[in-house]
Amino acid sequence: xxxxxxxxxxxxxLHARPAAVFVQTAAxxxxxxxxxxxxxxxxxxxxxxxxxxxxxxxxEITIDSDDETVVxxxxxxxxxxxxxxxxxxPR
Amino acid sequence: MTGDRTADITGVxxxxxxxxxxxxxxxxxxxxxxxxxxxxxxxxxxKRAAAEAFEAVGADLDAxxxxxxxxxxxxxxxxxSAQAMMARDPGLAEVTARKIDEGTGTARAVHEAFGTFRxxxxxxGGYMAGRVADLDDIRxxxxxxxxxxxxxxxxxxxxxxxxxxxxxxxxxxxxxxxAKILAFVTAEGGPTSHSAILAxxxxxxxxxxxxxxxxxxxxxRVLVDGATGVVTVDPGEAAVQRxxxxxxxxxxxLSAASGPGRTADGKPVPLLANIGGPGDVPGxxxxxxEGVGLFRTEFLxxxxxxxPTMEAQVETYxxxxxxxxxxxxxxxxxxxGADKPLAFLPAxxxxxxxxxxxxxxxMRHHPDMLDTQLRALAEAARGTSAQLWVxxxxxxxxxxxxxxxxxxxxxxxxxxxxxVGVMVEIPAAALRARDxxxxxxxxxxxxxxxxxxxxxxxxxLGSLARFQDPWQPALLDLIHEAAEAANRAGxxxxxxxxxxxxxxxxxxxxxxxxSGLSMSAPALPLVRAVLGAHTVSQCMKAADxxxxxxxxxxxxxxxxxxxxxxxxxxx
Numbered sequence: 001x002x003x004x005x006x007x008x009x010x011x012x013x014l015h016a017r018p019a020a021v022f023v024q025t026a027a028x029x030x031x032x033x034x035x036x037x038x039x040x041x042x043x044x045x046x047x048x049x050x051x052x053x054x055x056x057x058x059x060e061i062t063i064d065s066d067d068e069t070v071v072x073x074x075x076x077x078x079x080x081x082x083x084x085x086x087x088x089x090p091r
Numbered sequence: 092m093t094g095d096r097t098a099d100i101t102g103v104x105x106x107x108x109x110x111x112x113x114x115x116x117x118x119x120x121x122x123x124x125x126x127x128x129x130x131x132x133x134x135x136x137x138k139r140a141a142a143e144a145f146e147a148v149g150a151d152l153d154a155x156x157x158x159x160x161x162x163x164x165x166x167x168x169x170x171x172s173a174q175a176m177m178a179r180d181p182g183l184a185e186v187t188a189r190k191i192d193e194g195t196g197t198a199r200a201v202h203e204a205f206g207t208f209r210x211x212x213x214x215x216g217g218y219m220a221g222r223v224a225d226l227d228d229i230r231x232x233x234x235x236x237x238x239x240x241x242x243x244x245x246x247x248x249x250x251x252x253x254x255x256x257x258x259x260x261x262x263x264x265x266x267x268x269x270a271k272i273l274a275f276v277t278a279e280g281g282p283t284s285h286s287a288i289l290a291x292x293x294x295x296x297x298x299x300x301x302x303x304x305x306x307x308x309x310x311x312r313v314l315v316d317g318a319t320g321v322v323t324v325d326p327g328e329a330a331v332q333r334x335x336x337x338x339x340x341x342x343x344x345l346s347a348a349s350g351p352g353r354t355a356d357g358k359p360v361p362l363l364a365n366i367g368g369p370g371d372v373p374g375x376x377x378x379x380x381e382g383v384g385l386f387r388t389e390f391l392x393x394x395x396x397x398x399p400t401m402e403a404q405v406e407t408y409x410x411x412x413x414x415x416x417x418x419x420x421x422x423x424x425x426x427x428g429a430d431k432p433l434a435f436l437p438a439x440x441x442x443x444x445x446x447x448x449x450x451x452x453x454m455r456h457h458p459d460m461l462d463t464q465l466r467a468l469a470e471a472a473r474g475t476s477a478q479l480w481v482x483x484x485x486x487x488x489x490x491x492x493x494x495x496x497x498x499x500x501x502x503x504x505x506x507x508x509x510x511v512g513v514m515v516e517i518p519a520a521a522l523r524a525r526d527x528x529x530x531x532x533x534x535x536x537x538x539x540x541x542x543x544x545x546x547x548x549x550x551x552l553g554s555l556a557r558f559q560d561p562w563q564p565a566l567l568d569l570i571h572e573a574a575e576a577a578n579r580a581g582x583x584x585x586x587x588x589x590x591x592x593x594x595x596x597x598x599x600x601x602x603x604x605x606s607g608l609s610m611s612a613p614a615l616p617l618v619r620a621v622l623g624a625h626t627v628s629q630c631m632k633a634a635d636x637x638x639x640x641x642x643x644x645x646x647x648x649x650x651x652x653x654x655x656x657x658x659x660x661x662x
Binding site: 016017020023024042043045046047048049051052054 | 180
């Protein structure tokens, strides 16, 4: 089980395009992927659940999964403000 | 047009052109499956049906996104891809499956699953409000697949159609393929609604504010005229052809008519805009105004706690003057009084404000204020190349006119700086225009007030609106009187009331001897086109014909019969 706590750096937080890219990246993994904010954990592969969490710029989130690669990739997505586009090198 | 059949619908034409074809109505909402609906059959089969419906909607949205990409509509494509993701959301499928397992009917289970997420997202507020609408749209699509109800949103059809809707939201219109739509008709909305703006951008004919449009059954053939606002139900082929020919002729005339206003035989008739301040200048320029025929200066004064300073006035006047190059800018001095009171210059209570101490009459009691405005105009004219014309409102006789000209010249508006003239809006001034012509450089006829005073009919009263009809022969006689007097004295005589915005009446005014027309800017292109299609002698015949009328309606009919190109242009 891998877990990383990161501060969200994308301007719009986890909304709009960054949210879509985040969920698409999580969906590539065969394992369960969780996203937690303020103690509330949701399925990171559900766009509706992720949007419902209302993650804003500067907020702390925790990403967890047995798939360490996807955890690192997701953490990179939300902290890399320059590149919010396509997921890099999906498996 | 086939005329008076009650089935026809009239709205407001907001984007010219005609379209004929079958009606396809936009489906707004799929009915909510009843609460307490129980599962009737196998739960596993129900879950499969729900999953297939989610997938079908996701696939359809993906296909629409791909087609939006092909049409270079990147923004629409992104919205659609996001919606496709929502339709395939694992959370939705999970909640739906759980509810089906609990014995809830399939459609109801889907509805409630969407409800769960809807609440979650609506709770996030702000930006998310738009996502709630997206989610509702997906829910309705899934339910339509499940229940066989008509699919909501802009209909998909291989055959081009007339899109009928209550109103169109940006989200709807982002998905529209202009090649598939012949025209829009909306039951609600106005000339500035999103539907109207979009139609003009896409060059599609459109009629808005057409109540009854929603009652036209799908598949009914209609003819939409985006200029007149008429929607003809079940038109004959001949009517469609006539309308198309007229629309083509009008489009041709509108695009051919550019540059300065002139008659078909080349007599220049300056086409100018009425403006209320510098904010109206861009609109005037974009409609091809050659200058300003009426610059109302009240806005500087009416909302002010104190009289505007000379410096503030100079700046405003210069902003307008410099926008028109060498063009003409006709400025009307302050038109205030009991009906348009000023905070810093209380007028006494008057039983008949329209007949009281307003406009020039008021300024004659406050010569300093008039002097400041005139000096500001003289100062603004320095350093700009526009031709400044300055005129006074509410001039009754030669004495009023002489007073104003003297004040203007004394304030620095000498003959080489500005032309000085008067509004003709009081019947006495029109009847004795020959006395006034000797005092001034020009007339400008204000048809709205001239009608009010000629018919002793308050222009604010809807019940007396027929007396505001600018085709009234009595009004035409007075205009003729004033224009003749100006022409004999070698002075110019324009019209700056709404009468000038009616293309047929514009021809009649030219025939009466009027030398310039000023109107609200959007009316300019049509007036330019119609004027350019008629000769001076046709205009004069139309003017004579109109004055033989005994009512506004007969005057209009008689003039139209003398203006042969009107009906060819579908007007």
